[in-house]
Amino acid sequence: MQNIKDKVAYITGGTKGIGFGIAKSLIEAGVKVAISGRNTEDLEKAKHELGNQNVIAIQADVTDFEDEKKAVDAIVEKFGKLDIIIANAGMGTFAPVDEMSLDDWNAMINTNLTGAFHTLKAGVEQLKENKGYFISIASLAGTNFFAQGAGYNATKFGLVGFTQAAMLDLRNYDVKCTTIMPGSVTSNFNGHTPNEEDHWKIQPADIGQMVVDLLKMNQNVLPSKIEVRPTKTK
Numbered sequence: 001m002q003n004i005k006d007k008v009a010y011i012t013g014g015t016k017g018i019g020f021g022i023a024k025s026l027i028e029a030g031v032k033v034a035i036s037g038r039n040t041e042d043l044e045k046a047k048h049e050l051g052n053q054n055v056i057a058i059q060a061d062v063t064d065f066e067d068e069k070k071a072v073d074a075i076v077e078k079f080g081k082l083d084i085i086i087a088n089a090g091m092g093t094f095a096p097v098d099e100m101s102l103d104d105w106n107a108m109i110n111t112n113l114t115g116a117f118h119t120l121k122a123g124v125e126q127l128k129e130n131k132g133y134f135i136s137i138a139s140l141a142g143t144n145f146f147a148q149g150a151g152y153n154a155t156k157f158g159l160v161g162f163t164q165a166a167m168l169d170l171r172n173y174d175v176k177c178t179t180i181m182p183g184s185v186t187s188n189f190n191g192h193t194p195n196e197e198d199h200w201k202i203q204p205a206d207i208g209q210m211v212v213d214l215l216k217m218n219q220n221v222l223p224s225k226i227e228v229r230p231t232k233t234k
Contacts, residue, residue: 021204062115
């Protein structure tokens with residue numbers, strides 16, 4: 001089992017939902033964490049709630065490669081290295097393909113797919129140097145298509161393929177790559193406000209624990225693609 005205490009992780013979209021749950025679990029495991037997001041108020045609130053001196057909050061937009069480079073530079077300046085990247089930032093807009101706007105299509109592609117590439121591209125040399133780990137948060141929508149999901153399906157199918165191909169490219173540097181594909185999760189996704197009726201769903205802490213378990217696995221073991229769903233439906 002790997003010792004992850006004092007490792008350094010960067011989580012995009014880390015202010016709420018799954019990203020925040022991962023950040024909290026990693027901090028509890030002794031990992032130093034950087035979270036990023038676009039909204040400064042959300043970043044400060046999340047940093048305060050995480051309540052740890054080994055946390056930094058960075059304003060960055062994954063659709064802007066320069067932002068991601070600056071984020072990685074800030075992490076290395078603060079903590080001296082970067083071991084783990086969690087590409088979590090994502091969005092979804094749902095409409096029939098004949099009604100979907102160009103703006104909605106491009107926003108999803110730029111955030112969910114190109115954004116993950118930007119984040120990995122910005123930090124990959126650190127991962128190679130430190131024999132690190134790249135984890136993308138995809139979705140069961142990356143293997144199961146559905147009506148009104150053309151744009152979202154395209155990005156999540158793409159993210160799964162991107163991560164699996166990156167795994168093959170980077171494994172010879174002793175860099176691990178995994179994509180996690182959750183079903184229904186209690187989160188703020190698509191404007192949802194978590195509430196008591198979400199009790200049946202996967203909780204952000206569950207994904208956080210999964211990430212911790214992945215990071216602790218022996219170096220010679222790699223669960224490269226993980227599907228996870230609630231035990232029961234609503």
